[in-house]
Amino acid sequence: MSHKQRSLFLTLAHRVGSLKNSLDVLSKHKVNLTKIESKPARHSNKVFNFIVDVDEDVSSEQIERALSELKRTDSVQEVQLLGGKSIPWFPRKLSDIDYFSSQTLEAGAELQSDHPGFTDHEYRGRRTLIAEIAKSYKIGEPIPKVKYTEKEIGTWSVIYKELTKLYPTYACEQYNYIFPLLVQNCGYSENNIPQLEDVSKFLQDVTGFRLRPVSGLLSARDFLNGLAFRVFHSTQYIRHHSVPFYTPEPDVVHELLGHAPLxxxxxxxxFSQQIGLASLGASEEDIEKLVRLYWYTVEFGVCVQNDKEGIPRTKAYGAGLLSSFGELKYSIDGIDEKTGQKPEYRQFDPEIACKYSYPITTYQPIYYVATSFDNMKEQMRKFASTKLDRPFALRYNPYTLSVDVLDSEDKLLTLTGTIQSNIDTLKFALEKIRQNKGLSFEYTSNNNKNEFESQ
Structure with a gap:
């Protein structure tokens, strides 16, 4: 009986006999192979990867028995059944991100001839100096602080003053709630460029997200992979002072005023992490879909929220809007004052939005409107689980800051136990709420101890 071609992806300890031991297990269970391909592990020199194609006549039962034994073999660190598809490397733990974070495509210290700062040697020198911070940085370390020049702070100040005038009217309510907290805790002001380290520590305390310095543009796959671990790659350099309201690439203004608050x-x-998790091991076709969804939401998303009178209003939450004086007004007012151009507004549906390309040098002709972040998150989760062609499921482990490939019954049983524990906690909390109905509690601090006081 013929079966669809399948492959095994093996991660083996880099020592003598590792491959032979694995092949012996496959031979024992009569799993015939048609091809063996070695791949050096991108993230470590202590392991080696192999992709082995399985003969189409080998039964699923034979493969399952072999997989079960391979997972108990000391030299086998991980094994995946790929269903005949070769999947791209992807980070499994937080520290793996360091491998690709220095592999930028462009920008950083290198500028194109049409860049506003191309002929400014002083500016280019600053870009080179700041880019070196990112190149030597390792995840988990304190992010080195940049001593910005008066000229750089002046550029920030011009943009900051103009944008903060617009936020109360044009930005979403979540942004307007969070922004004062960044002023209070992270040094946001017109006379100070916040440091990535301060903002990153604040975000980690609130949602577990962190910033990681990067010297330039990453590939789409690498950038999205970082989001899976709640890591946002952020530049530290600032745009050229000659055109403060324009930048051909992301800079610290875009990162800290556009992205970081939300x-x-x-x-x-x-939601951002959902996009990242969907990108791990995704095909190039699916990466393109995810890039479009990221663009239409995280970069240029708008939503509908009620104003104080209960009237629905369109508000901006995309970083490309919140860091752009002109397009922020255009996206919400619905017209370009200079050209008369009007954008089209469509209800956000990831299955539809992922099919449409977008311009990168002009205002967006189409904005996708979200009803809420929570609903958008659920839409993304459903899309990733039903519309993307990936032969395995993943789970993010917040305790180890790693991803688990759910490819065995043992892993599923472990996940089931975690879910059951959470359900038990939920039931217990609900019981306590019902028991204490009518009572209110507040925390008081006494000698660094938190105590409940019944009101």
């Missing part, structure tokens, strides 16, 4: 909102943080 990573402090739990629903938005969850």
């Amino acid at each position: 990573f402090a909102d739990s629903d938005f943080a969850d």
Whole structure:
């Protein structure tokens, strides 16, 4: 009986006999192979990866028995059944991100000839100096602080003053709630460029998201992979002072005024991580879909929220809007004052939005409107689980800051136990709420101890 071609992805300890031991297990269970391909592990020199194609006549039962034994073999660190599809490498734990964070495509210290700062040697020198911080950084370390020049702070100040005038009217309510907290805790002001370290620590305390410095643009896959671990790659350099309201690439203004605030909102943080998790091991076709969804939401998303009178209003939450004076007004007012151009507004549906390309040098002709971050998060979760072609399921482990590939019964049983524990906690909390109905409690601090006081 013929079966669909399948492959095994093996991660083996880099020592003598590891491959032979694995092949012996496959031979024992009569799993015939048609091809063996070795791949050096991108994230470590202590392991080696192999992709082995299985003969189409080998039964699923034979493969399952072999997999079960391989997972108990000391030299086998991980094994996946790929269903005949070769999947791209992807990070399994937080520290793996360091591997690709220095592999930028462009920008950083290198500038194109049409860049506003191309002929400014002083500016280019600053870009080179700041880019070196990102190149030597390792995840988990304190992010080195940049001593910004008066000229750089002046550029920030011009943008900051103009944008903060618009936020109360044009930005979503979550942004307007969080922004004063960044002023209070992270040094946001017109005369100070916040440091990534201060903002990152604040975000970690609130939602577990963190910032990681990067010297330039990453590939789409690498950038999205970082989001899976609640890591946002952020530049530290600032745009050229000659055109403060324009930048051809992301800079610290875009990162800290556009992106960072909403990573402090739990629903938005969850949504961003959902896109990241969907990108792990995804095909190039699916990465393109996810990039479009990221663009139409995290970068240029708008939503509908009621104003104080209960009237629905369109508000901006996308970083590309919140860091752009002109497009922020255009996206919400619905017209370009200079050209008369009007955008189209469509209800956000990931299955539809992922099919449409977008311009990167002009205002967006289409904005996708979300009803809420929570609903958007659920839409993304459903889309990732039903519309993407990935032959395995993943689970993020917040305790180890790693992802688990759910490819065995043991892992599913462990997950079931975790879910049951959470359900038990939920039931217990609900019982306590019912028992204490009519009572209110507040925390008081006494000698660094938290105590309940019944009111």
